[in-house]
Amino acid sequence: MAYEVEPPKYVRLAQTLQQRIEDGTYAPGTRVPSENQLVQAFGMSRPTVVRALELLKRDGWLESRQGYGTIVRGRPEVVERKDRRGREALERDESQGAGRLIEVGRVPVPARVASALGLPKKAEVLMRRFLVEEDGEAVELVSSYFPAGLVEGTALGVDEPLRESAREHLETRKKVRFDHVVERVSARLPEAGEAELLDLPAGMPVLSVLAVACDASGRSLQVADVLLPADRQELEDTYRLS
Known part of the structure; x- marks a missing residue:
């Protein structure tokens, strides 16, 4: 029997946000929606949203700036995804x-x-x-x-x-x-x-x-x-x- 393997929810959300950065929906230098807005927009729990944002920060797509929230950095020079x-x-x-x-x-x-x-x-x-x-x-x-x-x-x-x-x-x-x-x-x-x-x-x-x-x-x-x-x-x- 073959099993279809699907990424976990936080990875799927991170992939969606990454795609929106690449297509210009979230432009470099702008703020991404708040955690509350993402929870409501995607119908996912706060821990799932937080984990997706942390994944994108780790890989260089986003960064946290004190007083501004989470900012889009854009596509990293070298994209390297590792599920560690x-x-x-x-x-x-x-x-x-x-x-x-x-x-x-x-x-x-x-x-x-x-x-x-x-x-x-x-x-x-x-x-x-x-x-x-x-x-x-x-x-x-x-x-x-x-x-x-x-x-x-x-x-x-x-x-x-x-x-x-x-x-x-x-x-x-x-x-x-x-x-x-x-x-x-x-x-x-x-x-x-x-x-x-x-x-x-x-x-x-x-x-x-x-x-x-x-x-x-x-x-x-x-x-x-x-x-x-x-x-x-x-x-x-x-x-x-x-």
Whole structure:
């Protein structure tokens, strides 16, 4: 059976806004409609609108100017789109993100995570699991794993949303420095609990983006396993050929 993969809502909205910039509807130097206006115009939730605007700012189409709002910059000299789901997971503020924290606790390290963290198979790690939702629909399941020794003296083990990203929390509390991320993308069938949380029909696969965050020496500090329903998400990268 073939599954038609459709971009998430915030990507579709970003693509629509980008098209309006390119066709001159939103001219360079002008303000884009406010968040409230975009919510009403497109019938999407505020988190979806905010995420679309942040994507366009990241890629250089828009910029925020204090006292003026969000301004159109126009088409960037080099257009490069990267869906860096791992980075989003590592830098997510759980108290501000669209979704909910559903589980915190020590668990046996999954095999795919053990090798990434350089831990023996029977080791225990701290897991924080966050369900990302858009307009009441589950779109991502993010399970973040931390070495047990690294989380001592932090609030990562507390069953409450962090008011900053796990990266910021660790860099502040443990004086570590995140340097780079390695992402590995694979497809698999979800476990029963994962399928239930993502409301997937039987037999529906998921894309797994395993993001391994390391310090400058290559030591793994955090692993985020981002699960994307294959029928609702896609990964896209646009780059210029030299």
